[in-house]
Amino acid sequence: MRQKVRQIVDATLHALKARGDIAFDIIPPYAVELPKNLEHGDWACNVAMVMSKAVGRKPTELADALIANLVDPHSVVVSVERAGPGFLNFRLADVVFQRVVSEVLAAGVQFGRRPPRSTGRKVMVEFVSANPTGPVHIGHARGAFMGDAIARLLDAAGHDVTREFYINDYGKQVETLGRTVHKRYRELFGEAVTLAEGEYPAEYVIDIAKTWRAEVGDTYLRRPEAEWLPAAIEVGTRENLKAIKATLAKANISHDVFFSEASLHASGAVRSIVDVYKARGVTYEAAEGRRKDNKEKVRDADSKAAQYADRQLGGTFLMTATWQDEKGKTPLKDEEDRIILRADGTPVYLTADLAYHKAKFDRGFDLCVDVFGADHAGHVPRIQSGMHLLGIDPKMLEFVLVQLVRITRGGEEVKVSKRKGTLFELADLIDEAGADVCRFIFLMKTRDAQFDFDLDAVTRQSKDNPVFSFQYGHARCASILKKAVEKGMPFVGAAAVTDAHLARLVLPEEKMMLKKISQLPDVVASAADRLEPHHVLYFCQELIGDFHAYYTQYRTDPIIGDDPVKTQGRLALVAALKQTLQCAFRILGIEAPEHMEAPADEG
RNA sequence: GCGCCCGUAGCUCAGCUGGAUAGAGCAUCGGCCUUCUAAGCCGAGGGUCGUGGGUUCGAGUCCCGCCGGGCGCGCCA
Numbered sequence: 118m119r120q121k122v123r124q125i126v127d128a129t130l131h132a133l134k135a136r137g138d139i140a141f142d143i144i145p146p147y148a149v150e151l152p153k154n155l156e157h158g159d160w161a162c163n164v165a166m167v168m169s170k171a172v173g174r175k176p177t178e179l180a181d182a183l184i185a186n187l188v189d190p191h192s193v194v195v196s197v198e199r200a201g202p203g204f205l206n207f208r209l210a211d212v213v214f215q216r217v218v219s220e221v222l223a224a225g226v227q228f229g230r231r232p233p234r235s236t237g238r239k240v241m242v243e244f245v246s247a248n249p250t251g252p253v254h255i256g257h258a259r260g261a262f263m264g265d266a267i268a269r270l271l272d273a274a275g276h277d278v279t280r281e282f283y284i285n286d287y288g289k290q291v292e293t294l295g296r297t298v299h300k301r302y303r304e305l306f307g308e309a310v311t312l313a314e315g316e317y318p319a320e321y322v323i324d325i326a327k328t329w330r331a332e333v334g335d336t337y338l339r340r341p342e343a344e345w346l347p348a349a350i351e352v353g354t355r356e357n358l359k360a361i362k363a364t365l366a367k368a369n370i371s372h373d374v375f376f377s378e379a380s381l382h383a384s385g386a387v388r389s390i391v392d393v394y395k396a397r398g399v400t401y402e403a404a405e406g407r408r409k410d411n412k413e414k415v416r417d418a419d420s421k422a423a424q425y426a427d428r429q430l431g432g433t434f435l436m437t438a439t440w441q442d443e444k445g446k447t448p449l450k451d452e453e454d455r456i457i458l459r460a461d462g463t464p465v466y467l468t469a470d471l472a473y474h475k476a477k478f479d480r481g482f483d484l485c486v487d488v489f490g491a492d493h494a495g496h497v498p499r500i501q502s503g504m505h506l507l508g509i510d511p512k513m514l515e516f517v518l519v520q521l522v523r524i525t526r527g528g529e530e531v532k533v534s535k536r537k538g539t540l541f542e543l544a545d546l547i548d549e550a551g552a553d554v555c556r557f558i559f560l561m562k563t564r565d566a567q568f569d570f571d572l573d574a575v576t577r578q579s580k581d582n583p584v585f586s587f588q589y590g591h592a593r594c595a596s597i598l599k600k601a602v603e604k605g606m607p608f609v610g611a612a613a614v615t616d617a618h619l620a621r622l623v624l625p626e627e628k629m630m631l632k633k634i635s636q637l638p639d640v641v642a643s644a645a646d647r648l649e650p651h652h653v654l655y656f657c658q659e660l661i662g663d664f665h666a667y668y669t670q671y672r673t674d675p676i677i678g679d680d681p682v683k684t685q686g687r688l689a690l691v692a693a694l695k696q697t698l699q700c701a702f703r704i705l706g707i708e709a710p711e712h713m714e715a716p717a718d719e720g
Numbered sequence: 721g722c723g724c725c726c727g728u729a730g731c732u733c734a735g736c737u738g739g740a741u742a743g744a745g746c747a748u749c750g751g752c753c754u755u756c757u758a759a760g761c762c763g764a765g766g767g768u769c770g771u772g773g774g775u776u777c778g779a780g781u782c783c784c785g786c787c788g789g790g791c792g793c794g795c796c797a
Contacts, residue, residue, distance in 0.1 A: 154740070163739065164776085176777080201740045202777065239758065248797065290797050378797090405795095424793050432795065452723070452793085459795050466797050494724055495792050521791065561745090562733065565725060567790060569732075574746085583732095583745055585759045593757075600756045643736065655734060658744070669752085669761035677756055691756095715759055 118217060118635040120191050122149045122160045122207055128188035130164070138182060139172040152631060155625070158198065158206030159632060165203040176203025189627035214631040215619035215686075221634060221693040227659035229637035229700045231275025234627040239481055240276040242268040244488035245365065245372070246283040250294040252321060253364045255531075255541040255570075256490065259519045262559040264488035265370040266650035266706055267517065271486075273704045274645030279482070283473060286354045287379040288466060293317070294357075297352035299337065301326035302349070306338060319540055325356045364544040368552050369706050381472050387464050390472040391433065391457055399440055399506045406454035409447055410439040423499035433458035435471075437502035449502040458527040470496075471503040478509055486648060488517045515649055519564045526572040550575045553707045557584040560650050560705060584707070590661030591702065592713040593668065601677050601688055608688040621686035626667040630690065633660050634697045641704065650705060657701050664694060 126149070133139045147164040148295035156291040172179060180199040187197060193207045221228050244264020247257050265280070272278045285291070295403045297317045300310040305326055312318055329337075329352045358375070365371065381387050437451035457468040477485045489496070497516045502516055524531040524541065531541060545553055554575055560584070562568050575582060601607050609618075622631070637656065644652040668676075676687040702709040 122776055148736085148739085150736075150739095152740075153743085157740070161740085166739075169777095204740070250797090283730055288797055397759050421794050421796090425796085429795050450723095456795050461795095463795090467795095470797090491725070493789050493792085497724090518725080518791095523790095548735080558732095566733070567726065571732080574732090582759090586745085589757085589759050593760085604756085640736080647737085651734075652736070655736095658734095662744080665760055666762085668756075669758090672753090672755065672761090675756055713757080713759070715757060 118209070118213060118632060119149050119160065119639060121209070121213065122162060125187065125189050126162055126164055126183070126196060126205070129186055130168075130185050132188050133186055135184060136186075139174065140177070141168065141172055144168070144169065151636070152206070153551065157204070158196075158208050159201060159628075160207045162205040162207065163203070165199075165205060169203065179203070180205055191378070203651050207213060211620070211623055211628070212616075214628045215616070215622050216633045218619055218622070218633045218689045218693045219611075219614065221696050222614065222689070225696065226612075226700060226703075228696055229641045229704070230273040231638075233272075233640075234276065234277040235275040236277075238276045238483045239279070240271050240484045240486065241279045241281055241477055241480075241482045242271065242488065243281045243283055243477075243540060244268070245361075246285070247371070248285050248290055248360055249357040249361065250290050251317060251319065252360050252652070253543040255524055255543060255546055256521070258368075258543050258546065258555065259522050260488045260557045261365065261543070262556045262706070263370060263517065263564060263647055263650070264486075265289045265368075266556075266560055266704070267486060267488065267648050267704055268315075270641065270645045270648075270650050270653070274642050276484075279374060280372045281374045284354070284358065284375055284377045284379075285466075286350075286377050287382055287469065291350050291354055292346070294353040295346050296324075297322050298325050298329065298349040298353045299345055300544055302329055303338065305330050306335060321360070322353075325353055328352065328356055329486060364542070364547075367544055367547050376473070378469050378473065381469050381476070382464075386472045386476060387469050387628055389500075390475055391464065391468065393475075394435055394457070394506065395433075397506065399436045400433050400457070401436070401454075403428065403434055406434045407436075408453045409449075409451070430460040432456050432460045432462075435503065435506065437499050437506070439514050440502070440506060449505060450498040452498075453500045455499050467496075467499055467503075470500060473508060474500055474504055474514070478504075478507075478513065483514055484515065486515045486517060488519065491518050491520045494518055515648065516702070517564055520567040522559075523567070523569045524572060525569050531572070543605075546572075553588070554582060554584050556706055557587065557654070558669075560654055563649065563651055586665075586710070587658060587661060588702075588710050589713050590657075591695060591698045591709045592666055592711060593664070594691050594698065595711040597676055597691050598688065598695070600686075604677055606677055606681065606684055606688075608692055609685055611689075611692070614685065614689045618682055618685040618689060621680075621683040621692055624667075624671075626663065626670065627687075627690060630660065630663050630667065630694060633663065634693060637697055637701060653701050653704050657705075660694070660697065674711045691693070 127144060130141070131143055132139060145167055147162065149162045152158060152161040161669065165183060166176040169176040169179055177199060180203045183205060184197050184199060187194065193209055194215055195210050197208070198206045200206050242264055245253065245257055245261045247253050253261065268278050268280045293316055297312065300312065301315070301323050304310045332352070337348055406630050434454040435457045438449055438453050439447060440449055441447055453656040455467055456465060457471070458464055474485065497518070501511055501514060505511055506647045512534070549572070558570060558575060598608055622628070633656070640652055640656045644650060676684065676691060678684050699709045
């Protein structure tokens with residue numbers, strides 16, 4: 118529907134240009150939007166204001182010229198008025214609204230989506246990427262749901278999407294896991310053990326040790342560390358990954374690829390990227406990294422940097438901050454060059470991550486989206502710089518940083534600490550609140566907003582739980598269609614709906630819903646573009662609110678009424694709405710229930 | 721100290737990349753079930769969009785300064 122208005126505006130502009138009334142090269146982007154105020158018509162357009170400077174005419178004059186010369190061969194427009202500072206307020210013919218029903222029903226589950234893989238763009242979304250040293254906990258939840266929804270959204274927008282999980286199965290942390298597993302393993306054979314600082318005290322490690330014992334018996338009790346450690350790491354990461362995958366499945370989250378960091382070391386990719394950088398002349402050997410602004414490091418004495426200063430022995434640095442382009446400018450955003458090889462020649466985490474991102478682009482992705490928690494924000498400019506230094510267009514790499522979430526229960530913050538073993542697992546949260554509720558709460562917010570996740574409100578299963586009335590909108594559609602069958606007036610179906618049926622959709626509430634329904638493709642496209650799933654959620658919320666109001670207001674003139682033609686028209690609207698919600702829910706990853714039972718009244 | 725993010729109704733948050741009278745949910749108060757599920761609807765109250773400047777036809781939205789909160793600033797991953 119919006120497109121029809123656009124076509125008319127574009128055609129009119131070109132007609133005015135052809136007549137020599139105005140001159141322009143290209144039509145700048147302008148908005149065709151739903152006005153909040155019904156008096157402002159069905160659709161409002163700001164093109165006259167946007168273009169007024171370019172064509173050297175006052176907005177109001179340009180608006181008048183457009184109105185006077187409107188190109189509308191199919192009589193889509195009933196009226197158009199100039200209002201305010203130069204808005205064009207369009208009213209469209211009822212039939213344009215009614216046609217939305219047919220369009221939705223014809224599109225079916227594809228409504229709102231572009232054809233699969235139709236954009237020709239290969240996109241990767243990397244998300245969760247929780248360390249395989251423990252289960253997925255509540256701190257991962259937001260990024261997990263966000264990443265999954267972004268992947269669904271990009272898929273709906275017609276891109277070829279790969280969902281990936283990067284496994285940090287290399288380095289000190291998994292080594293610590295291996296040592297903890299081995300200690301717990303020895304403990305199972307009666308040995309008294311004490312965990313060292315930094316080792317993982319939580320129970321799941323004991324479970325892993327039990328699994329290990331069941332598999333290998335006492336094999337690794339008296340072997341040298343060089344033998345038991347790799348085996349302990351293997352079983353530890355494997356079992357943790359198994360648990361991680363089980364939790365994600367519970368959350369309706371899936372990945373296509375689990376990519377191992379260790380494999381990058383094994384294949385030599387980590388070594389080779391250092392050579393690539395050296396060949397490009399963007400590295401140097403030094404005792405410490407150069408800083409962009411030449412200022413001294415000013416940090417708190419108890420900062421980690423100061424704390425670990427004695428371990429910083431120099432090595433090979435990558436010019437993530439101080440690299441200069443041909444013009445002598447330093448366009449990279451990092452504030453300090455980063456080490457990629459320690460003094461002893463071993464690579465650091467960043468080196469592997471750079472190799473990983475290079476590998477992504479080598480695999481042919483046009484866009485890589487990384488979903489990180491805000492606590493990894495410092496990592497972003499290094500990877501960006503590193504890719505820039507490989508000659509990769511920075512636009513091909515996007516970071517979605519989700520802010521941290523404060524979990525509260527009984528008004529108090531729930532502290533989570535892997536070190537202390539006080540984990541709050543995502544699996545437990547889902548058991549307690551339900552996958553859809555969790556997902557909904559996390560997706561309701563923009564990624565930049567910090568927020569408090571109130572466990573009491575969510576687990577109470579009461580009406581302050583937003584997802585229920587939301588899903589009830591879909592269930593109500595389903596229920597009405599079912600009721601129509603029971604009453605002997607079943608919906609004739611998408612193929613049999615006639616213009617005569619749809620012509621009975623003339624109520625302002627019906628037209629409003631149809632207007633909004635017609636917007637789903639736009640909402641999806643724009644949300645995908647911005648990597649912001651919450652727009653789809655708020656779209657649903659508005660539509661559902663309209664529907665509940667419509668339903669209640671016309672209880673005395675019900676959808677299933679005495680007039681069979683009108684009934685069919687309204688059932689078609691309900692079917693189209695149900696289809697719209699189903700499509701939108703799928704993009705969000707929320708279930709669209711056919712039926713919901715009202716809870717028993719309390720008190 | 722430096723960098724990034726946030727500050728909008730009592731609470732939790734939207735606000736479609738600068739548009740018309742700033743919205744939703746929850747909470748509070750008052751109404752609506754012999755009808756297609758009341759997990760719903762209608763109505764009311766509730767705002768100096770943290771603050772002070774600037775940019776322009778027009779600012780919650782863009783720029784600068786301040787105030788308040790969060791996160792980060794490791795040769796851990």
